[in-house]
Amino acid sequence: MAMAGITNFINEILQDLHTSFYLAIGGTLEEETRDWSSRAADLASTCIKILILLAVVGFFYWLAIYFVKHNQERLRISNKRLKVARSVLRYIWIVLSLIAVMSQLNVEPGTVKATAKASIWAGLYYVLWTTSGQIIHRVLDHYGLNASIEQLLKNLLSVLILVLGLASVMAQFGFDIVSLVAGLGIVGLAVGFAAQSTLANFIAGITILLEQSFQVGDWIKIGEQEGRVVLISLRTTHILTRDNITIIVPNSNVASSEVVNLTSKNFVRFDIRVRIAFEADIDTARAIIMQVLKDTDVILDRPEASATIVEIGEYGVFFIVRFWVTPSAVAQMPKIKENLNENIKKGLDEAGVSIPYPHMRLLMPKDVDYPIPTKPFETKTHLASDK
CATH class of the missing domain: 3.30.70.100 (Alpha-Beta Plaits)
Known part of the structure; x- marks a missing residue:
């Protein structure tokens, strides 16, 4: 009896796998008899179509890369911009290949359309993320602000672009962004209460960077501690003493203490x-x-x-x-x-x-x-x- 039960169990699993594979290659449960030969022919035809579409997309990708690379001097494109252009073209090639495969696998048109829109939004935010650093650097260099402010703005802008990009992509697939943002706000409030000291250091770090009372490289004195500022992060300030010892001071302590800047x-x-x-x-x-x-x-x-x-x-x-x-x-x-x-x-x-x-x-x-x-x-x- 035990062996018979095990045999029946294994047969049921094999039958389910058999049915699932038949449905995957285009068959239906309404069919009285399963025509494996016609299904195999349809599957082979679909694979050939996919390969042809991938070859066409790949050919245009290679042609675009070849054109940009061999006309770099004529188009006055620097090596850094050339890398960006190749990344953009590679991203377009991947997206078009994915859409081509989805179109041949009987995926619902709404899903294909949502994927295309989401890919466009993701690409736009990626371009914005890659160029934001250069824009911030030029603006801060024009106004003579230090590197600490630049790093702070880059970090904040990167987080903002990531959140907006994720929300835009998820919105294309029908997610309720308002409810998601509200949920994240509640979670963030709970985390804020649980980590008040970390949050206080974070806010103090932003204040220090914006006020520019001292900068990286200045020699300062905080209470009994004295040394050169080597790092101003969002949570702590690092001071290197004359004895080559690094002192890590929480930003909340720095903001509430008397700071003497000897090299201002x-x-x-x-x-x-x-x-x-x-x-x-x-x-x-x-x-x-x-x-x-x-x-x-x-x-x-x-x-x-x-x-x-x-x-x-x-x-x-x-x-x-x-x-x-x-x-x-x-x-x-x-x-x-x-x-x-x-x-x-x-x-x-x-x-x-x-x-x-x-x-x-x-x-x-x-x-x-x-x-x-x-x-x-x-x-x-x-x-x-x-x-």
């Missing part, structure tokens, strides 16, 4: 402090400091550097030395300051200008008789100021 202008000023002794000659020390600044290549002559007294403290006289550098030197500023301190120290030593260390001086009047201590370690000391 043509030159930037820094300063160091130098201390000399009270009895040292100020003019001599200033001349040595200014000479060291003049001999340092990275320091600009205009605007002029300066060395002025900023404080007379407990342990000496303090100079504040101000100098200007170009934005390219900001990344090396610690090393520049270290070299300046070293060279100034050497110059002051050679000129005999002392740099005092913190100390305390005890002054006692000469006309006071101090008693000699009668016990070991017993002493009395009178401290007085200079008078």
Whole structure:
């Protein structure tokens, strides 16, 4: 009994496959007897027609490619435009071949018509997508905007073209685009609530790119982090420090923090402090400091550097030395300051200008008789100021 059941099951499957194949080659269920020879003849005739149509379409495609390729100089077509033209012609060849095959396979005329319209819409959006990048580049280059804005607009326009193209293609096959867009809106709202931080970073990234407070290549300081901006994406900003360490900061943190852009202008000023002794000659020390600044290549002559007294403290006289550098030197500023301190120290030593260390001086009047201590370690000391 078990073997008989399995045999019947296999026979039913084979019968279904037999019927499906007969229907696929043009037969009908209403036929009392299945005429395989006539069906085979019809199938062979259909295949021959399809091959002929494909050969004709392929011949015109080859002819168009041959004409464009051998008349490239006459038509003044660049290599980049030639690639675009070949892509368009290849797309037309594929679409025409598909329609030719569908027309010979008894596909409903409405489906063939919808496929043709959908192919036209898809081709138009493809051409728009390929040319949008060049259009955006020319417009932004004309107005002098940076590459970050260009990449943002390209991404947004690509997404917009993709959505509109998909909606136009689906509309040709009877899909309700309004309901689909409404459904996507509900899904997008739910995703937005689930990923609020990501959405906040995305909006902050767009704001940063549009405001252009800083650009890729600028040296900025965000809180305690300082470095060169190497990437501004829609979610994060990447900063490369002097130690060759990449710091990835969420855009929401960047937008809510105080950002110092050190390279937004043509030159930037820094300063160091130098201390000399009270009895040292100020003019001599200033001349040595200014000479060291003049001999340092990275320091600009205009605007002029300066060395002025900023404080007379407990342990000496303090100079504040101000100098200007170009934005390219900001990344090396610690090393520049270290070299300046070293060279100034050497110059002051050679000129005999002392740099005092913190100390305390005890002054006692000469006309006071101090008693000699009668016990070991017993002493009395009178401290007085200079008078």
